[in-house]
Amino acid sequence: MWIGFCWVLILFARSSNGIYNGVEAKFDFWTFIASVWVNGYQECGGTVIDTRIILTAAQCVKNKPVKKITVRVGTPDIYRGGNVIKVTAMAVHENYKEWNNDIALLWLEKPVLSERVTNIPLPFKEPSENEYPSNAGWGEKLLESYVSPRKLQNGVTKIRPRSLCVDELVEPIGNELLCTFYAENDICPGDYGGPLILANKVVGIAVQGHGCGYAILPSLYTNVFHYLTWIEENSRELKKNN
Template sequence: MLIGSCWVLILFARSSNGIYNGVEAKFDFWTFLASVWVSGYHECGGAVIDSRIVLTAAQCVKNKPVKRITVRVGTPDIYRGGRIIRVTALVVHENYKNWDNDIALLWLEKPVLSVRVTKIPLATKEPSENEYPSNAGWGEKLLESYVVTRKLQNGVTKIRPRSMCAEELVEPVGEELLCAFYTENDICPGDYGGPLVLANKVVGIAVQGHGCGFAVLPSLYTNVFHYLEWIEENAEKLIKNK
Protein backbone atom coordinates (compact mmCIF):
# COMPACT_ATOMS: atom_id res chain seq x y z
CA MET A 1 0.00 0.00 0.00
CA LEU A 2 1.06 3.61 -0.50
CA ILE A 3 1.43 5.22 2.87
CA GLY A 4 2.13 8.84 3.70
CA SER A 5 1.10 11.75 5.83
CA CYS A 6 0.75 15.47 5.39
CA TRP A 7 -1.20 18.39 6.85
CA VAL A 8 -2.72 20.77 4.37
CA LEU A 9 -4.04 24.21 5.27
CA ILE A 10 -5.13 27.19 3.23
CA LEU A 11 -3.04 30.13 4.39
CA PHE A 12 -4.16 33.35 2.75
CA ALA A 13 -1.20 35.54 1.99
CA ARG A 14 -1.13 38.24 -0.68
CA SER A 15 -3.62 37.96 -3.53
CA SER A 16 -2.53 36.69 -6.95
CA ASN A 17 -3.88 34.89 -10.02
CA GLY A 18 -2.31 31.49 -11.01
CA ILE A 19 -4.98 29.17 -9.63
CA TYR A 20 -7.46 31.80 -10.78
CA ASN A 21 -7.85 34.32 -7.93
CA GLY A 22 -5.83 32.05 -5.67
CA VAL A 23 -3.17 33.17 -3.22
CA GLU A 24 0.53 32.53 -2.89
CA ALA A 25 0.76 29.19 -1.12
CA LYS A 26 2.46 28.54 2.19
CA PHE A 27 4.77 25.84 0.83
CA ASP A 28 5.25 24.09 4.18
CA PHE A 29 1.78 22.63 3.65
CA TRP A 30 2.29 21.69 -0.02
CA THR A 31 5.60 19.84 0.08
CA PHE A 32 4.10 16.92 -1.88
CA LEU A 33 3.50 19.12 -4.94
CA ALA A 34 5.46 18.41 -8.12
CA SER A 35 5.88 20.51 -11.24
CA VAL A 36 5.80 18.23 -14.30
CA TRP A 37 7.99 19.45 -17.18
CA VAL A 38 7.93 18.28 -20.80
CA SER A 39 10.69 19.28 -23.22
CA GLY A 40 11.95 21.97 -20.85
CA TYR A 41 8.62 23.63 -20.06
CA HIS A 42 6.21 23.38 -17.14
CA GLU A 43 3.28 21.33 -18.40
CA CYS A 44 1.24 20.27 -15.35
CA GLY A 45 1.12 19.70 -11.65
CA GLY A 46 1.41 16.40 -9.82
CA ALA A 47 1.49 14.89 -6.35
CA VAL A 48 4.22 12.73 -4.79
CA ILE A 49 2.42 9.64 -3.48
CA ASP A 50 5.46 7.41 -2.90
CA SER A 51 9.21 7.92 -2.77
CA ARG A 52 9.56 7.52 -6.55
CA ILE A 53 5.99 7.91 -7.83
CA VAL A 54 4.12 11.05 -8.90
CA LEU A 55 0.37 11.03 -9.58
CA THR A 56 -0.79 13.29 -12.41
CA ALA A 57 -3.27 13.51 -15.30
CA ALA A 58 -2.96 11.39 -18.44
CA GLN A 59 -3.40 14.47 -20.63
CA CYS A 60 -0.08 15.79 -19.32
CA VAL A 61 2.10 12.92 -20.54
CA LYS A 62 0.11 10.90 -23.09
CA ASN A 63 2.25 10.25 -26.19
CA LYS A 64 5.14 12.26 -24.71
CA PRO A 65 8.62 10.65 -24.87
CA VAL A 66 9.66 9.64 -21.35
CA LYS A 67 13.16 11.00 -21.90
CA ARG A 68 11.69 14.50 -22.26
CA ILE A 69 9.79 14.43 -18.95
CA THR A 70 11.19 15.69 -15.65
CA VAL A 71 9.70 16.86 -12.37
CA ARG A 72 10.80 19.62 -10.02
CA VAL A 73 10.05 19.03 -6.34
CA GLY A 74 10.84 20.71 -3.03
CA THR A 75 10.24 24.33 -4.01
CA PRO A 76 7.32 26.75 -4.49
CA ASP A 77 9.26 28.41 -7.36
CA ILE A 78 9.14 26.40 -10.59
CA TYR A 79 12.31 28.05 -11.85
CA ARG A 80 14.52 27.94 -8.75
CA GLY A 81 15.37 25.64 -5.87
CA GLY A 82 14.33 22.12 -5.08
CA ARG A 83 15.43 19.17 -7.19
CA ILE A 84 14.93 18.30 -10.84
CA ILE A 85 14.44 14.55 -11.31
CA ARG A 86 14.17 12.60 -14.54
CA VAL A 87 11.16 10.40 -15.21
CA THR A 88 12.29 6.97 -16.41
CA ALA A 89 8.92 5.23 -16.81
CA LEU A 90 5.24 6.11 -16.84
CA VAL A 91 1.82 4.48 -16.92
CA VAL A 92 -1.15 6.14 -18.60
CA HIS A 93 -4.60 4.67 -18.06
CA GLU A 94 -5.26 2.25 -20.90
CA ASN A 95 -8.76 3.67 -21.52
CA TYR A 96 -7.90 7.36 -21.32
CA LYS A 97 -9.91 9.58 -23.64
CA ASN A 98 -10.72 13.27 -23.14
CA TRP A 99 -11.61 13.53 -19.42
CA ASP A 100 -12.42 9.84 -19.02
CA ASN A 101 -9.77 7.89 -17.10
CA ASP A 102 -7.53 10.97 -17.04
CA ILE A 103 -4.90 9.57 -14.70
CA ALA A 104 -1.22 8.61 -14.94
CA LEU A 105 1.73 7.59 -12.78
CA LEU A 106 5.32 8.77 -13.23
CA TRP A 107 8.31 6.71 -12.06
CA LEU A 108 11.25 8.84 -10.94
CA GLU A 109 14.91 8.09 -11.51
CA LYS A 110 15.63 8.25 -7.78
CA PRO A 111 13.78 8.63 -4.45
CA VAL A 112 12.83 12.22 -3.65
CA LEU A 113 11.55 12.21 -0.07
CA SER A 114 13.27 14.67 2.26
CA VAL A 115 12.50 17.45 4.70
CA ARG A 116 11.33 19.53 1.74
CA VAL A 117 9.58 16.74 -0.17
CA THR A 118 6.86 14.62 1.41
CA LYS A 119 4.31 12.15 0.09
CA ILE A 120 0.57 12.45 0.51
CA PRO A 121 -1.85 9.55 1.03
CA LEU A 122 -4.73 8.74 -1.27
CA ALA A 123 -8.38 9.24 -0.40
CA THR A 124 -10.09 6.25 1.21
CA LYS A 125 -13.54 7.55 0.36
CA GLU A 126 -15.16 9.89 -2.13
CA PRO A 127 -15.67 13.49 -0.94
CA SER A 128 -19.25 14.45 -0.17
CA GLU A 129 -21.18 17.22 -1.87
CA ASN A 130 -20.68 20.65 -0.26
CA GLU A 131 -17.27 19.78 1.19
CA TYR A 132 -14.47 22.29 0.57
CA PRO A 133 -11.22 20.75 -0.71
CA SER A 134 -8.18 22.82 -1.63
CA ASN A 135 -6.11 22.95 -4.81
CA ALA A 136 -2.73 24.34 -5.83
CA GLY A 137 -0.69 24.86 -8.97
CA TRP A 138 1.47 26.98 -11.23
CA GLY A 139 -1.15 27.51 -13.94
CA GLU A 140 -1.68 30.37 -16.38
CA LYS A 141 -2.85 33.70 -15.02
CA LEU A 142 -5.32 34.19 -17.88
CA LEU A 143 -6.64 31.85 -20.55
CA GLU A 144 -4.23 31.52 -23.48
CA SER A 145 -1.75 33.89 -21.86
CA TYR A 146 0.77 31.02 -22.01
CA VAL A 147 2.44 32.54 -18.96
CA VAL A 148 2.44 30.44 -15.81
CA THR A 149 2.83 31.91 -12.37
CA ARG A 150 6.32 31.51 -10.93
CA LYS A 151 5.29 30.94 -7.30
CA LEU A 152 2.89 28.21 -6.25
CA GLN A 153 -0.71 29.41 -5.83
CA ASN A 154 -3.49 27.74 -3.88
CA GLY A 155 -7.22 28.12 -3.51
CA VAL A 156 -10.36 26.41 -2.32
CA THR A 157 -13.29 24.92 -4.17
CA LYS A 158 -16.56 23.15 -3.36
CA ILE A 159 -17.78 19.70 -4.36
CA ARG A 160 -21.02 19.95 -6.37
CA PRO A 161 -23.55 17.43 -7.70
CA ARG A 162 -22.34 15.71 -10.87
CA SER A 163 -25.62 16.70 -12.48
CA MET A 164 -24.44 20.32 -12.36
CA CYS A 165 -21.40 19.53 -14.49
CA ALA A 166 -23.45 17.29 -16.76
CA GLU A 167 -25.90 20.11 -17.44
CA GLU A 168 -23.09 22.54 -18.24
CA LEU A 169 -21.17 20.11 -20.46
CA VAL A 170 -24.31 18.63 -22.02
CA GLU A 171 -22.89 15.14 -21.53
CA PRO A 172 -22.87 12.56 -18.71
CA VAL A 173 -20.44 12.92 -15.80
CA GLY A 174 -19.91 9.56 -14.12
CA GLU A 175 -18.33 8.32 -10.92
CA GLU A 176 -14.85 8.61 -12.40
CA LEU A 177 -15.09 12.41 -12.12
CA LEU A 178 -15.75 15.00 -9.42
CA CYS A 179 -17.61 18.23 -10.13
CA ALA A 180 -16.47 21.35 -8.26
CA PHE A 181 -16.55 25.14 -8.22
CA TYR A 182 -16.62 27.91 -5.64
CA THR A 183 -16.98 31.71 -5.94
CA GLU A 184 -14.04 33.24 -7.84
CA ASN A 185 -11.57 30.33 -7.66
CA ASP A 186 -10.81 28.26 -10.77
CA ILE A 187 -8.20 25.94 -12.28
CA CYS A 188 -6.33 26.96 -15.44
CA PRO A 189 -4.00 25.31 -17.99
CA GLY A 190 -0.81 24.46 -16.12
CA ASP A 191 -2.80 23.55 -12.99
CA TYR A 192 -4.07 20.35 -14.62
CA GLY A 193 -2.59 17.19 -13.17
CA GLY A 194 -2.35 18.84 -9.76
CA PRO A 195 -4.05 17.41 -6.67
CA LEU A 196 -7.36 18.27 -5.08
CA VAL A 197 -6.86 17.79 -1.34
CA LEU A 198 -9.31 17.17 1.49
CA ALA A 199 -8.56 16.00 5.04
CA ASN A 200 -4.87 15.69 4.15
CA LYS A 201 -5.51 13.21 1.32
CA VAL A 202 -5.63 13.43 -2.48
CA VAL A 203 -9.27 13.19 -3.51
CA GLY A 204 -8.95 14.44 -7.08
CA ILE A 205 -6.71 15.33 -10.02
CA ALA A 206 -7.42 18.58 -11.86
CA VAL A 207 -8.35 17.81 -15.48
CA GLN A 208 -10.58 20.59 -16.84
CA GLY A 209 -11.44 24.14 -15.87
CA HIS A 210 -13.98 26.30 -17.68
CA GLY A 211 -11.93 28.76 -19.65
CA CYS A 212 -9.68 29.82 -16.77
CA GLY A 213 -11.49 32.49 -14.85
CA PHE A 214 -15.11 31.58 -15.50
CA ALA A 215 -15.26 30.63 -11.86
CA VAL A 216 -19.06 30.46 -11.66
CA LEU A 217 -18.91 27.42 -13.97
CA PRO A 218 -17.93 23.98 -12.64
CA SER A 219 -14.57 22.29 -13.16
CA LEU A 220 -13.74 18.60 -13.40
CA TYR A 221 -11.36 16.47 -11.34
CA THR A 222 -10.52 12.79 -11.72
CA ASN A 223 -12.05 10.97 -8.73
CA VAL A 224 -9.02 9.33 -7.06
CA PHE A 225 -11.13 7.03 -4.87
CA HIS A 226 -12.65 5.53 -8.02
CA TYR A 227 -9.13 4.59 -9.23
CA LEU A 228 -7.56 3.26 -6.03
CA GLU A 229 -7.24 -0.29 -7.38
CA TRP A 230 -5.74 0.94 -10.66
CA ILE A 231 -3.23 3.13 -8.79
CA GLU A 232 -2.16 0.34 -6.45
CA GLU A 233 -1.80 -2.26 -9.20
CA ASN A 234 0.22 -0.02 -11.48
CA ALA A 235 2.36 1.40 -8.68
CA GLU A 236 3.32 -2.15 -7.76
CA LYS A 237 4.22 -2.89 -11.39
CA LEU A 238 6.45 0.18 -11.52
CA ILE A 239 8.19 -0.82 -8.29
CA LYS A 240 8.75 -4.41 -9.47
CA ASN A 241 10.16 -3.28 -12.81
CA LYS A 242 12.50 -0.65 -11.39
Protein backbone atom coordinates in the same frame (compact mmCIF):
# COMPACT_ATOMS: atom_id res chain seq x y z
CA MET B 1 -13.51 43.50 13.38
CA TRP B 2 -11.35 46.09 11.61
CA ILE B 3 -8.29 43.83 11.94
CA GLY B 4 -10.18 40.99 10.27
CA PHE B 5 -11.27 43.30 7.46
CA CYS B 6 -7.64 44.36 6.91
CA TRP B 7 -6.58 40.72 6.62
CA VAL B 8 -9.22 40.17 3.95
CA LEU B 9 -7.86 43.16 2.01
CA ILE B 10 -4.32 41.81 2.27
CA LEU B 11 -5.47 38.38 1.08
CA PHE B 12 -7.07 39.79 -2.05
CA ALA B 13 -4.20 42.19 -2.68
CA ARG B 14 -1.92 39.17 -2.97
CA SER B 15 -4.32 37.27 -5.18
CA SER B 16 -3.27 35.82 -8.52
CA ASN B 17 -5.13 34.16 -11.32
CA GLY B 18 -2.79 31.12 -11.49
CA ILE B 19 -5.22 29.07 -9.52
CA TYR B 20 -7.86 31.58 -10.49
CA ASN B 21 -8.66 33.76 -7.46
CA GLY B 22 -5.93 31.96 -5.52
CA VAL B 23 -3.19 33.27 -3.23
CA GLU B 24 0.50 32.53 -2.88
CA ALA B 25 0.69 29.16 -1.13
CA LYS B 26 2.38 28.50 2.20
CA PHE B 27 4.70 25.77 0.96
CA ASP B 28 4.90 23.98 4.32
CA PHE B 29 1.37 22.72 3.58
CA TRP B 30 2.20 21.65 -0.01
CA THR B 31 5.46 19.73 0.28
CA PHE B 32 3.92 16.84 -1.66
CA ILE B 33 3.26 18.90 -4.80
CA ALA B 34 5.35 18.50 -7.95
CA SER B 35 5.83 20.48 -11.14
CA VAL B 36 5.82 18.28 -14.26
CA TRP B 37 7.99 19.48 -17.16
CA VAL B 38 7.83 18.21 -20.75
CA ASN B 39 10.40 19.18 -23.37
CA GLY B 40 11.80 21.83 -21.06
CA TYR B 41 8.48 23.55 -20.30
CA GLN B 42 6.34 23.47 -17.17
CA GLU B 43 3.35 21.48 -18.37
CA CYS B 44 1.35 20.32 -15.34
CA GLY B 45 1.20 19.69 -11.65
CA GLY B 46 1.57 16.38 -9.88
CA THR B 47 1.46 14.81 -6.43
CA VAL B 48 4.08 12.73 -4.62
CA ILE B 49 2.29 9.59 -3.44
CA ASP B 50 5.33 7.35 -2.92
CA THR B 51 9.07 7.80 -2.67
CA ARG B 52 9.48 7.48 -6.47
CA ILE B 53 5.91 7.86 -7.80
CA ILE B 54 4.12 11.01 -8.95
CA LEU B 55 0.35 11.02 -9.54
CA THR B 56 -0.73 13.26 -12.42
CA ALA B 57 -3.18 13.51 -15.33
CA ALA B 58 -2.88 11.37 -18.45
CA GLN B 59 -3.35 14.44 -20.66
CA CYS B 60 -0.02 15.78 -19.39
CA VAL B 61 2.17 12.90 -20.53
CA LYS B 62 0.32 10.63 -22.95
CA ASN B 63 2.35 10.04 -26.13
CA LYS B 64 5.25 12.08 -24.73
CA PRO B 65 8.74 10.48 -24.72
CA VAL B 66 9.65 9.53 -21.16
CA LYS B 67 13.17 10.91 -21.64
CA LYS B 68 11.65 14.35 -22.23
CA ILE B 69 9.79 14.42 -18.89
CA THR B 70 11.23 15.75 -15.63
CA VAL B 71 9.74 16.65 -12.26
CA ARG B 72 10.71 19.45 -9.86
CA VAL B 73 9.91 18.89 -6.18
CA GLY B 74 10.70 20.56 -2.87
CA THR B 75 10.09 24.18 -3.84
CA PRO B 76 7.21 26.61 -4.43
CA ASP B 77 9.26 28.25 -7.23
CA ILE B 78 9.04 26.48 -10.58
CA TYR B 79 12.41 27.88 -11.67
CA ARG B 80 14.53 27.70 -8.54
CA GLY B 81 15.24 25.44 -5.59
CA GLY B 82 14.22 21.89 -4.83
CA ASN B 83 15.33 19.02 -7.04
CA VAL B 84 14.80 18.30 -10.71
CA ILE B 85 14.51 14.56 -11.30
CA LYS B 86 14.20 12.56 -14.50
CA VAL B 87 11.21 10.34 -15.18
CA THR B 88 12.32 6.89 -16.35
CA ALA B 89 8.96 5.11 -16.72
CA MET B 90 5.26 5.84 -16.56
CA ALA B 91 1.83 4.25 -16.55
CA VAL B 92 -0.99 6.01 -18.42
CA HIS B 93 -4.53 4.72 -18.06
CA GLU B 94 -5.19 2.38 -20.98
CA ASN B 95 -8.69 3.79 -21.55
CA TYR B 96 -7.86 7.48 -21.28
CA LYS B 97 -9.91 9.72 -23.55
CA GLU B 98 -10.43 13.44 -22.94
CA TRP B 99 -11.58 13.77 -19.31
CA ASN B 100 -12.35 10.09 -18.84
CA ASN B 101 -9.73 7.96 -17.08
CA ASP B 102 -7.45 11.01 -16.99
CA ILE B 103 -4.83 9.56 -14.67
CA ALA B 104 -1.16 8.60 -14.92
CA LEU B 105 1.77 7.61 -12.71
CA LEU B 106 5.37 8.75 -13.21
CA TRP B 107 8.33 6.69 -12.00
CA LEU B 108 11.29 8.81 -10.92
CA GLU B 109 14.97 8.07 -11.46
CA LYS B 110 15.64 8.20 -7.73
CA PRO B 111 13.77 8.57 -4.41
CA VAL B 112 12.65 12.10 -3.51
CA LEU B 113 11.38 12.07 0.07
CA SER B 114 13.18 14.51 2.37
CA GLU B 115 12.47 17.30 4.86
CA ARG B 116 11.19 19.39 1.94
CA VAL B 117 9.42 16.63 0.03
CA THR B 118 6.70 14.46 1.54
CA ASN B 119 4.19 12.03 0.15
CA ILE B 120 0.46 12.37 0.79
CA PRO B 121 -1.96 9.48 1.45
CA LEU B 122 -4.66 8.34 -0.93
CA PRO B 123 -8.30 8.66 0.21
CA PHE B 124 -10.42 6.02 1.95
CA LYS B 125 -13.58 7.50 0.43
CA GLU B 126 -14.57 10.09 -2.13
CA PRO B 127 -15.42 13.59 -0.89
CA SER B 128 -19.01 14.41 -0.13
CA GLU B 129 -21.07 17.16 -1.73
CA ASN B 130 -20.60 20.59 -0.14
CA GLU B 131 -17.16 19.82 1.28
CA TYR B 132 -14.41 22.37 0.64
CA PRO B 133 -11.14 20.88 -0.64
CA SER B 134 -8.04 22.91 -1.59
CA ASN B 135 -6.23 23.06 -4.91
CA ALA B 136 -2.82 24.39 -5.96
CA GLY B 137 -0.73 24.89 -9.06
CA TRP B 138 1.36 27.06 -11.35
CA GLY B 139 -1.29 27.48 -14.03
CA GLU B 140 -1.68 30.36 -16.47
CA LYS B 141 -2.65 33.74 -15.02
CA LEU B 142 -5.17 34.30 -17.81
CA LEU B 143 -6.70 31.94 -20.34
CA GLU B 144 -4.32 31.52 -23.31
CA SER B 145 -1.92 34.07 -21.82
CA TYR B 146 0.83 31.42 -21.63
CA VAL B 147 2.13 33.25 -18.55
CA SER B 148 2.42 31.28 -15.32
CA PRO B 149 3.09 32.57 -11.81
CA ARG B 150 6.56 31.78 -10.60
CA LYS B 151 5.38 30.90 -7.09
CA LEU B 152 2.84 28.22 -6.23
CA GLN B 153 -0.75 29.46 -5.90
CA ASN B 154 -3.54 27.77 -3.98
CA GLY B 155 -7.27 28.20 -3.49
CA VAL B 156 -10.41 26.58 -2.16
CA THR B 157 -13.25 25.05 -4.13
CA LYS B 158 -16.47 23.20 -3.32
CA ILE B 159 -17.67 19.72 -4.24
CA ARG B 160 -20.92 19.92 -6.20
CA PRO B 161 -23.46 17.32 -7.38
CA ARG B 162 -22.39 15.66 -10.61
CA SER B 163 -25.75 16.68 -12.03
CA LEU B 164 -24.51 20.29 -11.98
CA CYS B 165 -21.66 19.43 -14.33
CA VAL B 166 -23.97 17.43 -16.56
CA ASP B 167 -26.40 20.34 -16.82
CA GLU B 168 -23.79 23.10 -17.21
CA LEU B 169 -21.26 21.30 -19.40
CA VAL B 170 -23.71 19.13 -21.37
CA GLU B 171 -21.31 16.23 -20.85
CA PRO B 172 -21.81 12.84 -19.18
CA ILE B 173 -20.15 12.91 -15.76
CA GLY B 174 -19.76 9.56 -14.04
CA ASN B 175 -18.18 8.36 -10.81
CA GLU B 176 -14.73 8.70 -12.33
CA LEU B 177 -14.96 12.51 -12.03
CA LEU B 178 -15.59 15.08 -9.30
CA CYS B 179 -17.57 18.22 -10.06
CA THR B 180 -16.47 21.45 -8.30
CA PHE B 181 -17.44 25.10 -8.30
CA TYR B 182 -16.96 27.90 -5.79
CA ALA B 183 -16.77 31.71 -5.97
CA GLU B 184 -14.89 31.92 -9.27
CA ASN B 185 -12.11 29.62 -8.09
CA ASP B 186 -10.96 27.75 -11.16
CA ILE B 187 -8.12 25.69 -12.58
CA CYS B 188 -6.26 26.82 -15.69
CA PRO B 189 -3.83 25.22 -18.18
CA GLY B 190 -0.68 24.43 -16.19
CA ASP B 191 -2.73 23.50 -13.11
CA TYR B 192 -3.93 20.26 -14.70
CA GLY B 193 -2.48 17.13 -13.16
CA GLY B 194 -2.23 18.90 -9.80
CA PRO B 195 -3.84 17.81 -6.54
CA LEU B 196 -7.21 18.41 -4.93
CA ILE B 197 -6.70 17.99 -1.18
CA LEU B 198 -9.19 17.24 1.59
CA ALA B 199 -8.41 16.11 5.16
CA ASN B 200 -4.75 15.55 4.22
CA LYS B 201 -5.64 13.17 1.39
CA VAL B 202 -5.31 13.64 -2.36
CA VAL B 203 -8.92 13.19 -3.48
CA GLY B 204 -8.69 14.60 -7.00
CA ILE B 205 -6.50 15.34 -10.01
CA ALA B 206 -7.20 18.61 -11.83
CA VAL B 207 -8.24 17.85 -15.43
CA GLN B 208 -10.46 20.63 -16.77
CA GLY B 209 -11.30 24.22 -15.88
CA HIS B 210 -13.57 26.45 -17.92
CA GLY B 211 -12.36 29.93 -18.83
CA CYS B 212 -9.90 30.33 -15.94
CA GLY B 213 -12.60 31.84 -13.78
CA TYR B 214 -14.18 34.03 -16.45
CA ALA B 215 -16.82 31.49 -17.37
CA ILE B 216 -19.26 30.71 -14.57
CA LEU B 217 -18.89 26.99 -15.10
CA PRO B 218 -17.76 24.11 -12.86
CA SER B 219 -14.36 22.42 -13.00
CA LEU B 220 -13.56 18.73 -13.26
CA TYR B 221 -11.19 16.53 -11.27
CA THR B 222 -10.38 12.86 -11.66
CA ASN B 223 -11.89 11.09 -8.65
CA VAL B 224 -8.84 9.41 -7.08
CA PHE B 225 -10.96 7.11 -4.90
CA HIS B 226 -12.49 5.60 -8.06
CA TYR B 227 -8.99 4.58 -9.24
CA LEU B 228 -7.45 3.15 -6.07
CA THR B 229 -7.16 -0.34 -7.55
CA TRP B 230 -5.62 1.01 -10.77
CA ILE B 231 -3.11 3.06 -8.78
CA GLU B 232 -2.18 0.11 -6.56
CA GLU B 233 -1.74 -2.32 -9.47
CA ASN B 234 0.27 0.06 -11.64
CA SER B 235 2.42 1.25 -8.74
CA ARG B 236 3.29 -2.38 -8.06
CA GLU B 237 4.21 -2.92 -11.73
CA LEU B 238 6.41 0.17 -11.82
CA LYS B 239 8.26 -0.97 -8.70
CA LYS B 240 8.65 -4.47 -10.08
CA ASN B 241 9.97 -3.48 -13.49
CA ASN B 242 12.23 -0.57 -12.61
